[in-house]
Amino acid sequence: MANRYSGFAAFLVALTLPVFFLLQRPSSEWIDQSYRAFLPNDVAESLSAYQRFPVFWWNFLVFERESGPGADSQSMTKACREFAEENKNLIKNLPCGASFAHALPLALAWVADMPLRNEPPPAPRLQALLNSTLAKASLPLGPDVRYLARLDPFDSLRELEALAQEKSRLAFRREGGLFFDSRSGRVLAPVQFNFPPQDTAKTAEALKTLERVMGAPRLFGPHKSTLENESTVKNDISTVSWVGGSLLALVAMGFFISGRWRLLMFFPPLFLSTAAAIAMTVFVFGEIHGLALAFGPGVIGLSMDYAVHAAFAADRKRATWLANALGVLTTMSVIIVGLLSSIPVLRQLMFFSGSGLLIGFACFFLMHQCCPHLFREKPFFWKLRAKNVLSPLVLILVFVGLIGILTFKPAFHIGDLNFETQETSLLNRWLTREGGFKTPHLQIIDGKKVSALISAEEQAKWARDHGIRAETIAGLLPTPRAQSSNLASWRRLVCDGKSIFSSSNREFFLPFVEKTCADETVIRSLLPGEPSPSYFSDFQSGDQWVSLWFPDSEEQLSELRKRFPDTSSIAEIAARFPKVLVGELIWMAPATFLISFLLLLIYYRSFSLSIASILPFLTGLGAYFAVAAFIEMKVSFITLIGFIMIFGFSLDYGIFTTDSALGRADEATRVRSALTLTSLLTLAGFLPLIFAAHPSMRHLGQALLLGTIGTFLGAIWGAPAFVARYSKARIRDTVE
Amino acid sequence: MCGRAWISLTPIFSLTIMFLLMASAVASPGEPVNAAALAKALRIYRDVSELSVKFKQIKTFKDISAPLHSEGELRIVRPDLVVWSFTRPSPLELRLTSEEIKITSVGDSGPTTRTFRRDQLTSTGDAKRLQALMVWLNLDPVALSKSHSIVRHPNGVYSFTPLTPGTDPFARLEMALNSRGELQHLIIYERSGDKLEFSFAKPNLKTKPQTS
Numbered sequence: 001m002a003n004r005y006s007g008f009a010a011f012l013v014a015l016t017l018p019v020f021f022l023l024q025r026p027s028s029e030w031i032d033q034s035y036r037a038f039l040p041n042d043v044a045e046s047l048s049a050y051q052r053f054p055v056f057w058w059n060f061l062v063f064e065r066e067s068g069p070g071a072d073s074q075s076m077t078k079a080c081r082e083f084a085e086e087n088k089n090l091i092k093n094l095p096c097g098a099s100f101a102h103a104l105p106l107a108l109a110w111v112a113d114m115p116l117r118n119e120p121p122p123a124p125r126l127q128a129l130l131n132s133t134l135a136k137a138s139l140p141l142g143p144d145v146r147y148l149a150r151l152d153p154f155d156s157l158r159e160l161e162a163l164a165q166e167k168s169r170l171a172f173r174r175e176g177g178l179f180f181d182s183r184s185g186r187v188l189a190p191v192q193f194n195f196p197p198q199d200t201a202k203t204a205e206a207l208k209t210l211e212r213v214m215g216a217p218r219l220f221g222p223h224k225s226t227l228e229n230e231s232t233v234k235n236d237i238s239t240v241s242w243v244g245g246s247l248l249a250l251v252a253m254g255f256f257i258s259g260r261w262r263l264l265m266f267f268p269p270l271f272l273s274t275a276a277a278i279a280m281t282v283f284v285f286g287e288i289h290g291l292a293l294a295f296g297p298g299v300i301g302l303s304m305d306y307a308v309h310a311a312f313a314a315d316r317k318r319a320t321w322l323a324n325a326l327g328v329l330t331t332m333s334v335i336i337v338g339l340l341s342s343i344p345v346l347r348q349l350m351f352f353s354g355s356g357l358l359i360g361f362a363c364f365f366l367m368h369q370c371c372p373h374l375f376r377e378k379p380f381f382w383k384l385r386a387k388n389v390l391s392p393l394v395l396i397l398v399f400v401g402l403i404g405i406l407t408f409k410p411a412f413h414i415g416d417l418n419f420e421t422q423e424t425s426l427l428n429r430w431l432t433r434e435g436g437f438k439t440p441h442l443q444i445i446d447g448k449k450v451s452a453l454i455s456a457e458e459q460a461k462w463a464r465d466h467g468i469r470a471e472t473i474a475g476l477l478p479t480p481r482a483q484s485s486n487l488a489s490w491r492r493l494v495c496d497g498k499s500i501f502s503s504s505n506r507e508f509f510l511p512f513v514e515k516t517c518a519d520e521t522v523i524r525s526l527l528p529g530e531p532s533p534s535y536f537s538d539f540q541s542g543d544q545w546v547s548l549w550f551p552d553s554e555e556q557l558s559e560l561r562k563r564f565p566d567t568s569s570i571a572e573i574a575a576r577f578p579k580v581l582v583g584e585l586i587w588m589a590p591a592t593f594l595i596s597f598l599l600l601l602i603y604y605r606s607f608s609l610s611i612a613s614i615l616p617f618l619t620g621l622g623a624y625f626a627v628a629a630f631i632e633m634k635v636s637f638i639t640l641i642g643f644i645m646i647f648g649f650s651l652d653y654g655i656f657t658t659d660s661a662l663g664r665a666d667e668a669t670r671v672r673s674a675l676t677l678t679s680l681l682t683l684a685g686f687l688p689l690i691f692a693a694h695p696s697m698r699h700l701g702q703a704l705l706l707g708t709i710g711t712f713l714g715a716i717w718g719a720p721a722f723v724a725r726y727s728k729a730r731i732r733d734t735v736e
Numbered sequence: 737m738c739g740r741a742w743i744s745l746t747p748i749f750s751l752t753i754m755f756l757l758m759a760s761a762v763a764s765p766g767e768p769v770n771a772a773a774l775a776k777a778l779r780i781y782r783d784v785s786e787l788s789v790k791f792k793q794i795k796t797f798k799d800i801s802a803p804l805h806s807e808g809e810l811r812i813v814r815p816d817l818v819v820w821s822f823t824r825p826s827p828l829e830l831r832l833t834s835e836e837i838k839i840t841s842v843g844d845s846g847p848t849t850r851t852f853r854r855d856q857l858t859s860t861g862d863a864k865r866l867q868a869l870m871v872w873l874n875l876d877p878v879a880l881s882k883s884h885s886i887v888r889h890p891n892g893v894y895s896f897t898p899l900t901p902g903t904d905p906f907a908r909l910e911m912a913l914n915s916r917g918e919l920q921h922l923i924i925y926e927r928s929g930d931k932l933e934f935s936f937a938k939p940n941l942k943t944k945p946q947t948s
Contacts (some may be wrong), residue, residue, distance in 0.1 A: 132841045132842075134804055134806070137795070138795050138804050140905075140930075504802030504803075
């Protein structure tokens with residue numbers, strides 16, 4: 001006996017160790033709240049390109065007619081300047097609040113490379129440009145502007161301005177960095193942050209200033225979207241934790257009030273095993289997603305099945321634990337199949353559930369082995385009348401379940417992983433429809449494998465030849481060979497004895513002359529590790545460079561795909577997602593079913609008894625589809641994940657009641673009592689998910705909640721009656 | 737091929753002589769001038785609603801020995817429009833209002849305009865320079881007296897020193913009026929050490945309509 005106690009104590013201590021180590025780290029380090037975990041790695045990697053390159057870090061400040069610092073652009077500009085000033089470490093570009101001082105470094109970098117970028121124009125144009133610069137230099141302008149003029153005799157800054165204008169293509173009137181939509185009265189101010197959307201802490205910081213300085217504009221774009229999703233997941237975890245915890249507390253109170261206080265002793269090892277499961281998941285995956293964490297209370301409810309089943313069993317210890325073991329095996333078969341999914345959050349969910357279930361099972365088994373008298377409890381003698389015939393409700397649910405599973409068409413849309421407020425959704429539609437906003441196709445050049453400038457030049461040339469608009473780094477600087485040729489041409493004009501400048505002008509443009517003629521003038525190759533000028537930054541992420549394509553028609557798109565098959569768009573990447581998912585579900589669902597059914601057949605050695613065990617699953621599905629028919633519930637791929645989970649735990653109920661139908665009457669009562677309690681616990685675990693704002697959590701909660709109710713109905717009024725009707729083994733006395 | 741700013745020897749010679757004369761006048765001690773006296777000196781501009789005048793300009797940089805020469809036309813529409821147009825070395829128009837600054841240059845591909853709101857330019861620097869110039873070009877004796885210490889020197893030369901030197905972009909201005917009281921020459925000394933020298937032709941003046 002002492003060995004049993006000490007063995008069990010050692011087991012519990014061992015469980016606390018991973019939890020202890022986990023708690024040494026702040027939760028922000030190991031709780032993942034991004035939506036990247038919902039996507040298969042290759043899809044996530046492709047979509048991440050839209051987050052890695054600064055050219056995609058543009059958002060919009062949207063002012064409604066009634067809000068904002070003022071309807072006129074002057075007030076807006078003043079507010080923009082203030083916002084830019086307070087957030088200069090967060091903002092890369094804010095055209096409505098642009099200051100010369102802010103733009104100067106970029107302008108200097110641009111004009112410094114003019115002799116590399118352009119060949120000298122014909123003489124008359126050269127003279128005209130020079131005279132124009134001299135005229136501007138005659139104005140009483142500051143030393144910065146003067147220095148810029150001295151470095152840029154031929155006004156190459158116009159090209160940079162033209163590129164900036166090209167980028168901002170919206171079908172609204174533009175004035176001073178703002179876009180005005182006369183129809184809706186909205187004003188848009190483009191803003192480019194200098195950090196990626198994943199850095200939500202910085203986005204939140206910028207939003208605080210925004211509210212204070214600019215009234216109540218809305219931020220629209222990738223940064224806001226990412227923050228919104230993360231906030232929603234965070235809030236949902238909190239909601240689910242509070243609601244789930246409160247419900248469990250209520251159930252625990254119910255135990256205590258009903259005098260079944262021994263059942264309360266299952267909670268501490270249950271919490272410990274769940275915490276240990278979290279720690280193990282973090283250890284294996286590096287982090288745990290909020291969705292998996294929110295699933296935690298549900299796992300608690302599932303683990304309790306075995307403990308409560310054994311607690312209410314009289315003296316059928318061996319048979320009870322055999323049934324429990326089969327329940328764990330069938331549930332684990334679902335989990336093991338799910339571990340093979342390419343969706344990271346699903347793997348985490350399965351690992352977390354599986355490890356929690358196994359540890360919980362081990363805990364309760366050891367507890368019952370160690371001190372069976374301590375953990376035995378009298379059942380609730382509820383008068384649940386189970387009959388020998390299948391109740392009409394069960395028949396209907398089975399029918400609806402079968403029809404539903406054969407006819408439903410889930411929406412495999414990646415958008416189901418994205419939380420979007422109605423406001424954001426409306427803005428998105430407005431900007432696309434009224435503003436003509438288009439997301440470009442992108443193509444990535446790996447600077448480690450190819451010359452970025454040469455590849456970009458090939459792309460640009462092809463784009464010009466086929467009349468397709470493209471933005472590539474070739475528009476910023478030509479190939480190294482062309483740079484050398486341009487520089488040589490300028491040097492012949494500027495550095496040799498016969499100069500294009502008069503003696504008086506030469507002194508004014510000396511900075512340009514010195515820069516152009518210096519031996520140290522660098523030809524830029526953009527090789528890996530080579531520092532690149534600041535005007536490349538939008539298109540660069542490490543050693544990778546992005547090119548943007550804007551095909552105007554299907555024909556252009558088709559030509560583009562033929563020539564550059566590695567181009568992709570958000571829509572195309574998103575379209576890969578359902579293909580991956582369907583490919584997985586096509587084998588996962590049948591594999592899960594077959595493995596479990598095989599285990600049942602091995603256990604029962606009877607086809608009818610195996611079918612009886614599956615009956616609660618069919619009624620679980622039936623309950624879901626019956627409610628979905630009346631209420632508009634979206635069936636997404638997350639719902640299918642829920643169905644797979646339902647299959648896992650419904651088999652537990654099916655096995656318990658099928659076993660009990662073959663046993664004594666009081667055994668059936670005990671099992672029904674246990675199932676009622678465990679169903680309540682499972683409901684308490686999954687109910688909070690339906691209050692989640694994030695669609696993924698909500699869909700999962702709907703499936704699990706309704707599935708649990710249907711499973712319970714099928715377990716109580718389905719399986720025993722099916723056994724009585726169709727099995728050779730007869731229930732001796734089931735009518736109460 | 738050599739690029740050249742437009743240079744003509746004769747105007748340079750005459751301009752140089754005039755500025756030397758101004759310099760020698762300013763070197764002599766002068767007498768302080770109040771608003772009333774300045775108003776009397778600038779009486780021909782009192783009722784003017786619009787003014788246009790051709791000018792020649794020399795800009796001398798502190799750290800560059802060769803000055804920049806240009807010429808054009810200045811047009812002032814009171815109270816708050818100044819159009820500063822260059823014809824040489826290249827067509828360029830600077831249009832100043834109380835709200836914005838527009839710079840239009842004309843190239844072979846047509847005119848290119850850059851518009852800057854006043855608050856888009858740096859708070860200390862370009863906008864202040866142009867705004868100060870615009871205020872000065874309005875030739876309002878009361879406003880000028882409030883913001884400058886004014887001294888009258890011999891030969892009709894007046895020097896203006898800002899009363900708040902820390903904030904004004906110009907260190908000093910000097911103007912010379914001809915016998916008819918018309919602004920003939922203007923020298924602006926910038927705080928950066930640069931200098932702008934203007935020589936004006938006979939102005940075309942439009943007066944405000946008399947109210948009965």
